[in-house]
Amino acid sequence: MNSTFKSPHAHVQKLTGETRFVEDISLPGQLAGGILRSPHAHARIVNIDTTKALEIEGVHAVLTAADVPRLAYGPTKYKDWNIFAESEVLFIGDEVAAVAADSKELVQAALQMIDVHYEGLPAVFDAEEALSPESPLLYPQTEQNRPMHLQLERGDVETAKKDAEIVRGGRYVINPIYQGHLEPIAALASWSEEEGITLWAGSHIPYRARETYAAAFGLPEDRVRIIVPPIGGSFGAKYVLKMHIIAAALSMEAKRPVKMVFDRKEDMISAHPRVPLKMDVEIGATADGKFVYKDVVVYANAGARIYWSPNIVATACTRPDGIYHFNNVRAEGNLCYTNNSPTTCMRGFGNAEMLFAVESIIDEIADSLKIDPAELRRMNIVHQNERTAHGYQLDSCKLEECIDTVKKMANWQRRDSLPKNRGLGLALGNHVSGFRGIDPRFDGSTAVLRLKATGDIEVETGEIDLGQGLSQTYAKIAARELGISDQAIIVKSGDTARHPFGIGTLASRSTVMGGNAVQLAAAEFKRKLSAFMKELYGTEGKWDERFIVVGETAHSFKEIATLFRMKNAGEELLVRSTYVPNTELPDHTYYGNPSPNYPFAAHVAEVEVDPDTGRVKLLGYWAAHDSGTILNEVGAISQVNGAVAQGIGWVTMEELKLEEGRVMNPSIMDYRMPGAADIPDIQVSFIEGEDPHGPFGAKSVGEVALDPVPGAIANAIAHAIGKRGYSLPFTPEKVWTLLHTEESK
Missing domain, CATH: 3.90.1170.50 (Aldehyde oxidase/xanthine dehydrogenase, a/b hammerhead)
Incomplete structure (x- = not known):
């Protein structure tokens, strides 16, 4: 089962x-x-x-x-x-x-x-209000309803503010949304x-x-x-x-x-949605466009108990600093108890939320300085072999190539000659391929390979396939290392009594962490099986799909499995390998190198806004990704397509409507998610290159594919109508109101 x-x-x-x-x-x-x-x-x-x-x-x-x-x-x-x-x-x-x-x-x-x-x-529903002495205290042992208070600073932000010649920012609001999984x-x-x-x-x-x-x-x-x-x-x-x-x-x-089994209504009213955030974000730059500081205050709504919201706050306060050299950064994160349903993580994990704000502000700075938004980003991005403000070691980084590629894909130079009410928006994204802080006790993965009596090679892992194609990727990694077809590979996971320990599928860790373990195990498996063949026949033989050829004779894996059991007291040929990355647990200031490698992306969205209704229509979408070696191209493209579709829903239509803690739209009829007609043609390009820490050079793709989407669409809308929204989602009502008000802030 x-x-x-x-x-x-x-x-x-x-x-x-x-x-x-x-x-x-x-x-x-x-x-x-x-x-x-x-x-x-x-x-x-x-x-x-x-x-x-x-x-x-x-x-x-x-x-x-x-x-x-x-x-x-x-x-x-x-x-x-x-x-x-x-x-x-x-x-x-x-x-x-x-x-x-x-x-x-x-x-x-x-x-x-x-x-x-x-x-x-008495009840309290707003994170910022929960900090007030007048609000009810939900847990007597937790002062101010604030179980987590993050404060960090790199450099000297106050001094940097004096050097800034242009400052832009505002309050950005992230909506609670339902994960929308097909299976309740x-x-x-x-x-x-x-x-x-x-x-x-x-x-x-x-x-x-x-x-x-x-x-x-x-x-x-x-x-x-x-x-x-x-x-x-x-x-x-x-x-x-x-x-x-x-x-x-x-x-x-x-x-x-x-x-x-929950029906959809119970699934939604008891849902633990994406953490709602209020983010006060400010970025300063010189007159020639060099960033000098970023200053952030986050108010996060944990709801009535803690799921994974602390990780969201920490990520929002730090991870976007792995894209740009802000030079001086400061962040305060306030995680607050409220009388809402507890909130948790969702794809993008705090990074996509903060990048909505950061990428919006960068476009505002570019507009004010009359610098092309793509060029302003290029001036300030990180590069390979650099160490970021919070200690991320970038042993591979093709972010500049991503910008160049997506500009060509989207025909970026037409941006200034688009028809009225149409806009092009660009945004960058980054993520991790596992995160050392998820569980300070262990950060790695174990894989077992065994030769079954059927001749199949079984891979066992503690990581979990939740529909993203992990098992197919592991089959391809094992097959590639062994030099055979993935048709001969069975991947099993999902039983704590039978399969190896695993941290699990989160923080985009599966391809790199689990994949490295599978590659190590496959290499050891091949060495062990080759040694057995040499013991039997005096030569390792040549591997050929489901056979090992010795001289003129092809020995099937099924035959070899039988021989191995006969000579080893009925035991299967089995190897177990553990991959432990050389990562660093972030210290109390959140400094460290927590991931084996870091993927990057540059996205461009094209929108058309109907001035009479405020409806936003996506006309096109382009995505260029640095995810290292692409092991499963169909799967990787599907990940990007799915992430963009999910982002379109988040940014333009989706929101759990809450009134004093009650979900007012607990059905798919009332909670609208995008359908086929809402998704434009999505073109994807991968800037391939081996990362030294991934299996065959791979990095993650699943979450970084969502991270730039809110910023890209927000920037496209602002370009189309000349006004900027600060609160997701950009529903027709919100956009129409934006069009008909004097001040967008």
Whole structure:
């Protein structure tokens, strides 16, 4: 039931509907589960009465905070999670109770019979307001509702401000958006005294999830097993989830398997969206366009508990400084508790958000100085072999080539002669290929290669394929190292009891971290198998697809597997290799070299704005990427296309509408995401060149492909209408208002 790739059958299974996601898996005696959620943003729980729910025939478990362990736990260092709300609920959707019953209908009937008496409390929904002494304190131990306060400075910003001859900036606002994964959140949990908890769940960090879930119940980690079936998308939503824990708690109580599957409404009202940010950003430059400082203050809305929002704040405050030489930088990050649903990461991970502001300001400086925006960027960008302000070592960097290439692709020189209400906007992006700070204890990956009795070569990894094509890429890496076809490679992952430990799929780490491990294991596998052939036949032979040729005889891998088992007490030929990068854990000032390598991109968007309605139409999009060696071209192009489409939705239409903590548009009908008619022709070019730290020279592509999109579209809109927006998304209403007001700021 775990994720398996065997080229090309996995893709065929998805196309024909044969792929088994969590919802498609059932166990004998399984029950349905459901959660009772708070209707209040902030309230005291006076009393809970579950008597009537327990009396319903077919109901096997009803749980509240009184029935489960009350241990401090959480996926980060901020241990503010509970299994159920205890004395207070902190957001609309907070988990108050749960039911396991014979059917979904009985679950809903039982949930309705649980009587909860609430006493309303004052609430706060805005991050900046949460810092006020007048706002309710959600966690008594957390001063000012601020669990994280980041402050850093490189150089001397105040002195640099005196040298700046032009200063531009403003307040930029990032909207909460839903990840929009095709497969809603789901879990199947089974408890036994012998095995502990077994959980089938879509998590792309299953080992970190195992650690968190074990802590919730006070269990050792080896009493929690997580099996990851194929995942129908995530984009950051499916890391570590309370729903998984509650399904496990119900199974422990009922002594039977429990399956929980959210419908789209529950998925959205309990969603943990992209972290909303308010960013006060200012950049200063000399009259000839050289940047002299960047100054940033960020207010981030964590919601009612901490998921991965601290990482978003740290990234927003630092990572864009890996593109430009600002020379002096200062950042303050305020992560604040509010009575909203907890927020988490989404593709781009804080970097795309801040680049929306940075790239917008750079265009404003270019306009004021009458310098071509592309040229202004070229004057200030980083280059190969440099070390950035925060310590990133750029052993490869083709950012200048990206700018040149995307200008040619988009025919940039026509920018000043476009028809009225049409605009071209350019923006740059960067990212990481893994990040040392994600887990300070370990930063690497392990791969196992084994020769199966069938003659197939199996790759096992702890990294997770969530639909991005990771397994196909690993098959190609192993095949390339072995000199055979990827048709002979099976890739398996997604079982904490069977496969190697892995940090998981986040921070764009999979291709480089896991890929390096696969390449190392494949090289060792070939050495070991060649030595075995020499032992048998006096020569290593020549590898040819599914055979090793010795003289005139071709020995199939299946035949060799049988011979190896015969001579090794039935054991398979197996190797295990671990890749540990020479990265640096950032220090308390966020200085260090946290990634093996760093990808870059330059994007250009072309838009047309309807002055009567404010509607923004994308006419064209061009993307030039430095992602090192491209291992899987179809997959890489698809990643860029998908990221651009996702960015178009984010920038022009998508937003979870919240009113006092309540999601007002919890359906795909009301929450509009882009369709085929909203996506223009997207042209992609890769500036190839080997990076010394990636498998065959590769760098990541999945997140850097989104990072420039908000800035490129925002700059194109500003170029088209002569006014600049500062708050995403640029809906028709917002753009129309912008067109009809005197001051865009």
